Amino acid sequence: MVDRRRIQGPEVSVAPIIIKSADKRTCLKDEHSRRRDGRNLEDICPIFLKTGLISQANGSAFIEIRRTKIACGVYGPRQTKIPSFSGKGNLNVEIKFAPFSCQKRRQPYRDAQEKDLSQLVIEALVPSIRLDLLPKSTIDIYITVLENDGTASCLAAAITCASVAVADAGIEMLDLVPASSASYIGGEIYMDSDLAEEQHETGYLILSYMPSLKEVTHILQSGDVDLALTTQAFEQCTDACSKIYSVMINSLLLPIRDTQ
Amino acid sequence: MPNLTKYVTPGRRLCFSEGVTAGPGVYERGEYLYASVVGVVQELAPTTEGEPRVVTVTREKVHSAVPDVGSIITGKVIRMTTKEAVVSIMVVGNMPCKDDFQGIIRSQDVRATEKDKVKIYNSFRLGDIVRAEVISLGDARSYYLSTAKNELGVIYAQSVAGAVMIPISWQEMQCTKTKTMEPRKCAKPDIPLPEK
Numbered sequence: 001m002v003d004r005r006r007i008q009g010p011e012v013s014v015a016p017i018i019i020k021s022a023d024k025r026t027c028l029k030d031e032h033s034r035r036r037d038g039r040n041l042e043d044i045c046p047i048f049l050k051t052g053l054i055s056q057a058n059g060s061a062f063i064e065i066r067r068t069k070i071a072c073g074v075y076g077p078r079q080t081k082i083p084s085f086s087g088k089g090n091l092n093v094e095i096k097f098a099p100f101s102c103q104k105r106r107q108p109y110r111d112a113q114e115k116d117l118s119q120l121v122i123e124a125l126v127p128s129i130r131l132d133l134l135p136k137s138t139i140d141i142y143i144t145v146l147e148n149d150g151t152a153s154c155l156a157a158a159i160t161c162a163s164v165a166v167a168d169a170g171i172e173m174l175d176l177v178p179a180s181s182a183s184y185i186g187g188e189i190y191m192d193s194d195l196a197e198e199q200h201e202t203g204y205l206i207l208s209y210m211p212s213l214k215e216v217t218h219i220l221q222s223g224d225v226d227l228a229l230t231t232q233a234f235e236q237c238t239d240a241c242s243k244i245y246s247v248m249i250n251s252l253l254l255p256i257r258d259t260q
Numbered sequence: 261m262p263n264l265t266k267y268v269t270p271g272r273r274l275c276f277s278e279g280v281t282a283g284p285g286v287y288e289r290g291e292y293l294y295a296s297v298v299g300v301v302q303e304l305a306p307t308t309e310g311e312p313r314v315v316t317v318t319r320e321k322v323h324s325a326v327p328d329v330g331s332i333i334t335g336k337v338i339r340m341t342t343k344e345a346v347v348s349i350m351v352v353g354n355m356p357c358k359d360d361f362q363g364i365i366r367s368q369d370v371r372a373t374e375k376d377k378v379k380i381y382n383s384f385r386l387g388d389i390v391r392a393e394v395i396s397l398g399d400a401r402s403y404y405l406s407t408a409k410n411e412l413g414v415i416y417a418q419s420v421a422g423a424v425m426i427p428i429s430w431q432e433m434q435c436t437k438t439k440t441m442e443p444r445k446c447a448k449p450d451i452p453l454p455e456k
Contacts, residue, residue, distance in 0.1 A: 135328075212273060
């Protein structure tokens, strides 16, 4: 019997044709394989990270990587509004792109991509937060993207920033969660790619990793990539996460050192 | 006495878990102890002889308190029915809550004796400040509270005339202005909060 209510897929499928534009790609790096901003392929960008910018929030953080700028506020733990009993705390994340954050104007209301990214941040952070200690409570995390310089690196920065903000709020957690991203462009790995590089990518990898516990909390990959290349990108992202981790620790300890 | 002082961030490995127990702000995973908040590491001597030492991390920034079973709370009566009084929890132990939590004192939890004769209206009034104990995490909306102890009950109340009232007995308070008596379940005064 034929199921008329659903759209049937074709019986044979064909692999999609991935259009590669060779001429544009060459300008992403020079003959010394340095990128347009002078970085090597495996280098990540310098990071500016500061805690405690939003005074009315319980914890907050601001991150700036290249032109990506993200502010994050953590509110709670406060009484949950969900009408069902739960012995575990609940984590709620809302990412908002400012209307002026991207090349094209973003609508002020929440769109599908923002919901998607919010869910990814939740998945990356939940394993690191000790929600079992906060029954019947909710932690609200509000992330505002002020400027977006590549969606993959923006998501990684949002996870990093949110994790620092949660630690700044004094919420008990297992470890900080740095996240890093890599783009696959022409069979090579570009770490922490910017907007122009991202337009040429054939896939990406975003890794959230707890360096102290050596555990991955979240991994997201898209695109058609070799296993060897993925393994290499995975290792590079782990290294990058460890580097970001030290920046996160410094940003949390700096306000304490300043007051002394 | 603390014998080592340093600042740590969550995920910092502190020491082996053997021979020490994890205090507040510390968790055990595998064979190590890790910090779970930003703060100062302290190694405390055991309270009784022969027990393992306790490692704690004291928060640099206190986060909003969350009520738990057994904690003593201070709150305000915001709603009353014949069966229960609804309390807005404002302080847990000695820590203020940033956002109020909701708690319920059911009529059977007001006092320890003669529970069937309790009338909520003769125990609390709207606007009273109450000290109570959390007895259960309760239902989806509220924590369940109890005042069935001498040191628990109304700690501050205003009379119908609007003046402050002083407790006369454990179930009566007198208005300082009009000298009228009003029924309340009073807390026994001058007992400091039990250390948690």
